[in-house]
Amino acid sequence: MTQADLVAEIKTLIIDSLNLEEITPADIDTDAHLFGDGLGLDSIDALELGVALQKRYGLSFAADSEETRQHFASVAALAAYVGTHRTQ
Amino acid sequence: MSATSAASLSFNLHAWSAWASDLTTPEAWQHWAHTGERQAQQQEPAVAAMPAMLRRRAQKLGRMALETLYAQPAPADFPLVVASRYGEILRSTALLQELAETGAVSPQSFSMSVHNAIGGLYTIATQQQTPVSALAAGTQTTLGGLIEAAMQLADGAPGVRLLLCDEPLPDLYERYGETATPAFAYLLTLTPGAQLRLHHQPGNGQDAAPLDLLRFLLTDAPTLSLGQTGWCISRALAL
Numbered sequence: 001m002t003q004a005d006l007v008a009e010i011k012t013l014i015i016d017s018l019n020l021e022e023i024t025p026a027d028i029d030t031d032a033h034l035f036g037d038g039l040g041l042d043s044i045d046a047l048e049l050g051v052a053l054q055k056r057y058g059l060s061f062a063a064d065s066e067e068t069r070q071h072f073a074s075v076a077a078l079a080a081y082v083g084t085h086r087t088q
Numbered sequence: 089m090s091a092t093s094a095a096s097l098s099f100n101l102h103a104w105s106a107w108a109s110d111l112t113t114p115e116a117w118q119h120w121a122h123t124g125e126r127q128a129q130q131q132e133p134a135v136a137a138m139p140a141m142l143r144r145r146a147q148k149l150g151r152m153a154l155e156t157l158y159a160q161p162a163p164a165d166f167p168l169v170v171a172s173r174y175g176e177i178l179r180s181t182a183l184l185q186e187l188a189e190t191g192a193v194s195p196q197s198f199s200m201s202v203h204n205a206i207g208g209l210y211t212i213a214t215q216q217q218t219p220v221s222a223l224a225a226g227t228q229t230t231l232g233g234l235i236e237a238a239m240q241l242a243d244g245a246p247g248v249r250l251l252l253c254d255e256p257l258p259d260l261y262e263r264y265g266e267t268a269t270p271a272f273a274y275l276l277t278l279t280p281g282a283q284l285r286l287h288h289q290p291g292n293g294q295d296a297a298p299l300d301l302l303r304f305l306l307t308d309a310p311t312l313s314l315g316q317t318g319w320c321i322s323r324a325l326a327l
Contacts, residue, residue: 019145021140
């Protein structure tokens, strides 16, 4: 799987797991902030996304660490982390 | 109960709104109230007035309830009372099944599984700071909601918005033999007044289903039994 494929897959995972109505993968800027400004997701979404990534890629995240925050900064950051740490 | 205290549980029906998959307009509800006829069409509640980022949190019953909330003006000083026997029971059941099967639940769905979630979501979206109460009282949920609303009026609220909503139990609960009523939501805006009166009348009363109350309000029946305990709602007699 190329990194571009993984980015596309993660965007779809975000839309599906967070019930983002009216948003398509093309609407999500790969480098934009996922939380706060950017896409406008909140802390509940962060938990939901963590569970979805865990299920899909066999990842685990430390609950409230600076490192985790960085992995969740953008789709690009998530894809980089998933690409190197996935176990499935 | 003395005449004085009975009089304090009176109110007017200022406005109403209602939503079910087959009854989406006031005219359709009026027709149902007078004929009992349901329609074959099935629509989805759009809740176009709510930002999509918040609307996505609500499932079907919640969206129906939100549809009725957005259909009426919301005076800032009118508290909201939500009376629902089961709330979004399809969500709760799915969560419990997910927990049993995987040992984990969806955080997003879990956060919306509390009984006051819909009222909370609505006040967040509309930035209202009005108090929200959510109650469930089994087969006496209709009565419970009315008593709560009437008490808040008696306590000085200038008006109360009473939301009643429920959806059929999932098949899993079929063995308990509950009567399945199609999902519905309706909102009554009650204001101080004497058009309608809650009173206690010892006898063989029966618990009113929420739609029994709506039907009573939309027709001209003089009295409706609200509960086995003897509570009734009556229209003021024309003098």
